[in-house]
Amino acid sequence: MMVIFPLPTLPEFLKPFDINGDGRIDPFEAAEALKRWVIFWRERPEQLTCDLNFDKACDLIDFSILLYYVGR
Secondary structure, eight states: OOOOOOOOOOOGGGGGGOTTOSSSBOGGGHHHHHHHHHHHHHHOGGGTTTOSSSSSOOSHHHHHHHHHTBTO
16 A cells, blocks of 8 residues: 655745755754844845744744744
């Protein structure tokens, strides 16, 4: 019997944090993804790349959204 598992895919707004482009944020790439979020938050807040819940602010809630997707 063949078992089929769905392939995990990240929401489109999280693609900039998928370092290796495999459709998920692996625990091995989590540190780099989190670092990338912090860089967006510090250096480019006007672009709102770090705003992951679309409330026009980059804050701890957005950071927690990114953490939620690590390893999923």
